[in-house]
Amino acid sequence: MAEYKVNFKELKSRVGIDDVAYSLGYRLDKKAGIGKYVELVLGDSRNRQDTIIVSNRRDKASQTFFRRDGSKGDVVTLIRENLDRFVVSGDNEWQKVAKVMARFANMPEPEYKQEREFYRGAGHTSEFDPKRYETKTIDSANIPRLFSQRGISDESVRTLSPFLTLIRDTKNENFDGYNVGFPYTDTNNEVRGYEIRGMGGYKSKAAGTNSSSAAWVADMPQGDSVMVKSVFFFESAFDAMAFYQMNRATLPDNLALVSLGGTFSDGQITDVMQRFPNAKAFDCFDNDVAGRIYGLRMMALLEDIPLKITKTDKGLMVEAKGKNIEIDTQRPIISQVSKSLSIRHRMGQWLPPKAFKDWNDCLMNKPMEPIISATKSDRDSNLAEQRKSSMKL
Structure with missing residues (x-):
């Protein structure tokens, strides 16, 4: 080209x-x-x-x-x-x-x-090499500006700092500084890579990151997996942090935030839930077709129901147990599926308000479509929807 x-x-x-x-x-x-x-x-x-x-x-x-x-x-x-x-x-x-x-x-x-x-010369790294990366803790008195630019408060960063790091790629000859790293851990809590974000929209993963079964997991209280009752899944760590900041007052105790890093792997879901045997999973994915597909795939895994998902002009079509179920992507999926299939409700949904693509956009008040002339009634309705946002099935 x-x-x-x-x-x-x-x-x-x-x-x-x-x-x-x-x-x-x-x-x-x-x-x-x-x-x-x-x-x-x-x-x-x-x-x-x-x-x-x-x-x-x-x-x-x-x-x-x-x-x-x-x-x-x-x-x-x-x-x-x-x-x-x-x-x-x-x-x-x-x-x-x-x-x-x-x-x-x-x-x-x-x-x-x-x-x-x-890209031609980058090659493929099949296994994560922790020796390639230098890491250091985030200084609570000098928090990277990247977080505030995404609407994330210093208080939220400090609370989640045990699950954050600063990271430098020693093989990157073009940039010698540190980016923000979100460690991907496995069921043994060993680091298997990083979701990496930096200034200027930089977005990457550490070479060889295990995105098949490892994920960014922030569990509170840390290290007490048996006590965790709710696990919230997101497409990015920034979405998870935004969700936590916006809903902290109403969130249950003993929870875990999980980022899949923009990809969805069956192993990520199953391995994370193995860590928290007494927990219920929540779909907090984006408000788009891909997000609804992620939610359906997660439900299929947790309910042990094989699904075939097909895109249609009206939304999505789910084939399961000999039944065809039309899915309206603008509505919560579980209530639609449960009309035709018997499910045990091992998964809930806590989706971003309808006007926003994801939780980080919601935090920054960046709706999917510009609203030029919102009336007071519109503003009150939007505020009421955010306040009523809860762990819906």
């Missing part, structure tokens, strides 16, 4: 500041009026995190923004300020910015020669 030159001027003509801002969770401040300038606000009236004033709202190529503290910029500036919110790879910041803008412009993402050579 040929490497093409990125034309930022053309990309800026297709991608507006408002396009990027809405995707990040900013909302139009109608009280400020709509004229030559519009104000976009991040957060609600009680917790306003940022306000940007955007000019030339009808002309994407000319859009700029400023803040009342004097800072200003264009769409590239806004992307650079929030680069960690976009999952893109690249050797430097500009490569990542170009990829983000290409996505918004519905254009092919640029492919860089260095990346192709890196």
Whole structure:
């Protein structure tokens, strides 16, 4: 594939500041009026995190923004300020910015020669080598900014710090610093790899990480697996931390948070639940088709019911025990399946509120679709849904 030159001027003509801002969770401040300038606000009236004033709202190529503290910029500036919110790879910041803008412009993402050579030469590591990585504990007085950028409080980090680490890959010649590592452990509590997150949207796993049966597991109280009564499964460790922070006051004692790291392996579910023989599993996966499939697969494992899952125009079709069950992906799956199959309810669901893709987006108030003009009734309803969110079957 040929490497093409990125034309930022053309990309800026297709991608507006408002396009990027809405995707990040900013909302139009109608009280400020709509004229030559519009104000976009991040957060609600009680917790306003940022306000940007955007000019030339009808002309994407000319859009700029400023803040009342004097800072200003264009769409590239806004992307650079929030680069960690976009999952893109690249050797430097500009490569990542170009990829983000290409996505918004519905254009092919640029492919860089260095990346192709890196992937070709990376090779495959079949077994995790702990000697390759340097790790150190997180300093409670100097918590990495990466967490606050994901809405995760210092208090949450400190509480979960026994299950977090800072990690450096000694074989990475391009980056000599530390990222945040989420240790993957097995049934013997031995580290079998890491889910790794870093600034600028960096997302990876340690070479040779066992994603077949090991997972990130944060059990409280630590080391007393018999006492754990509830195990909450997520697609990422950030989702798990966000869920814990948002629901801490109503969560049961003696629980475990589990991240599958974006992949789903039968062995991860079964091995984790073997650690906690007296616990019930909860599906906390994303609010999308993939998340519903993960939930169905987990239910099949825990209930010992072989399932065949097929995507349809209306949602999903489940074939089990000679029955065909249509699944509406917008509704909890267990109540739909239990109408046709006898299940023992070894799994519950505690899903993100419907407006949000996952728990971390919920914490950051970043809904899947921008809501420009929410009424007070809408806001009250959304707040009530979050408050009533509980361990639903």
